[in-house]
Amino acid sequence: MLNRLMGIIPNASEHGRGVEHMLEVCHWFMLVLFIGWGTFFLVSLYKFNKARHPKADYQGVRSHGSTHAEFAVIFIEAALLLGFAMPLWGKRVVDIPNQAEAMRVRAVGEQYAWNFHYAGPDGVFGRQNASFVTASNPLGLDPQDEAGKDDVVSKNELHVINQRPVVLEVTSKDVIHAVSVPQMRIAQDAIPGTKVPLWFRPIKLGKYEIICAQLCGAGHYAMRSVLMVDKQEDFEAFQKELFSMQHPAPASAK
Ligand SMILES: [Cu+2]
Structure with a gap:
């Protein structure tokens, strides 16, 4: 397989197989072009050597071979773009899994960390306001809002459940960042003031x-995070732990 030979990192997401397939086809196509152009170059060096042709031929090529070759390349490139790339992209931006099926997590970039905001059991994100932002409340969650009472925020650590689709709502607090998980075959710019959905379905447990x-x-350079693809129970344990850290019981609160 050419992809492995090129050092492409193994895939761990469902849609990644389609990306792999397209990459594979592209690599083979590029190999054929490379051999074709390389051969043409060597043949030209030999055939059009000054010793062999001291005088230029002003009429040039007489056969239609090169035209046919050009059209074949255009045809293959069009097929790659229209037949593979665009349907793949269409699925990414049109078929976003719905609320019931997918887990929604907000991915908020800042200089220099990623914050991951979970809506908690109620599935509703708490209200946010910039005036509430502190070191311990990086996303400015409103402490008065009921919907935010079960929310948790993790720093530089995103946990998801194996086989369950995840929709990341990607945004930024300051400058433009980009969230990229090569093994899940996803990448998206995080642009302040916008919230762009980015989704994938992990198919392999592990750490990415x-x-x-x-x-x-x-x-x-230091803006790295970990993605943990957990079993359901491990994910719940992680949420519970974060929750108890971020929402201490009233007795222990001052
Ligand atoms: Cu960044």
């Missing part, structure tokens, strides 16, 4: 790397 794929400042 989330990187910021947009040069966002001096600390860009």
Whole structure:
């Protein structure tokens, strides 16, 4: 398989298979073009050598071979774009899984970390306001809002459930970042003031790397997070732990 030979990182998402397939076809096509152009180059060096042709031929090519070859390349490229790339992209932006089926998590970039905001058991994100933002409340959740009482926010650690679709609502607090998970075959710019849905369905348990794929400042290199694809019970344990840390019982609160 050419993809492996090229060092493409293994896929761990459902739609990634389609991406893999397209990459594979592209790589084979590029290999054929490389061999074709390389051969043409070598043949030209030999055939049109000065010793062999001291005088230029001003009429040039007489056969239609090169025209046919050009059209064949255009045809294959059009097929790749219209037949593979566009349907794949269409599925990413049109067939976004609905609320009941998918887990929705907000992915909020900032210099230099990723915040992941979970809506909690009620499935409703709490109200946010910039005036509530503090070091311990990086997303400015309104403490008075009922919907936000069960919300949890994790830093640089995104947990999802294996086989369950995830919709990330990608945004940023400051400059443009980009959330990229190569093994899930997803990447999306995080643009302040917008909320762009990015979805995938993980199909393999494990730990993956989330990187910021947009040069966002001096600390860009350190803007890494982990994606954990958990079993249901591990995910629940993670949520519970975060919840107890972020919402201490009233008795222990001052
Ligand atoms: Cu960044």
